[in-house]
Amino acid sequence: MILDGETTGTEADDEFVQIGIISSAGEILLDTLIKPTKAIHPGAARVHGITPDMLAGAPTFPAIFPQLRTMLAGQQVIAYNVDFDARILAQAGTRYRLDEIATSPWQCAMKQYARYYGQWNPKYNSFKWVKLTEACALEGITVTGAHTAAGDCLLTLKIIQNMAAALAE
Numbered sequence: 001m002i003l004d005g006e007t008t009g010t011e012a013d014d015e016f017v018q019i020g021i022i023s024s025a026g027e028i029l030l031d032t033l034i035k036p037t038k039a040i041h042p043g044a045a046r047v048h049g050i051t052p053d054m055l056a057g058a059p060t061f062p063a064i065f066p067q068l069r070t071m072l073a074g075q076q077v078i079a080y081n082v083d084f085d086a087r088i089l090a091q092a093g094t095r096y097r098l099d100e101i102a103t104s105p106w107q108c109a110m111k112q113y114a115r116y117y118g119q120w121n122p123k124y125n126s127f128k129w130v131k132l133t134e135a136c137a138l139e140g141i142t143v144t145g146a147h148t149a150a151g152d153c154l155l156t157l158k159i160i161q162n163m164a165a166a167l168a169e
Contacts, residue, residue: 002078003077006147033059074102077106089101
């Protein structure tokens, strides 16, 4: 399954404001706003467009956690920039004193795409990471729903499908 989240920001105390999960077939399994305990950083709000008014009636992270845990338990999880989404999930677990979700090791579609695209970044001694929307543009994928959790999951799936098709040739 593919997971993506939108957050209050990028710092060590930031939280999800939206989580999306889709199946490998592209079926949306979860697409929910989440009411955080802290304000959304203006920079994050400019990216995803989620406002406090939109979150007023949203469930809290602890309220959706049982469903999230059930969905992810034992599953192979893919994310575009897995380090970020996994860190925010771990931060939420710590913040709310929730059990860790036992999944198979997560996979990073962004790092896979970086290897596939093949542009070397000597500064970091690795392949250059490419933003999701930029990767879509490079692959000729029409971008719809960018910077929404489920929308980014669907775009990630299209990137994975493109890489698989190209490598199969």
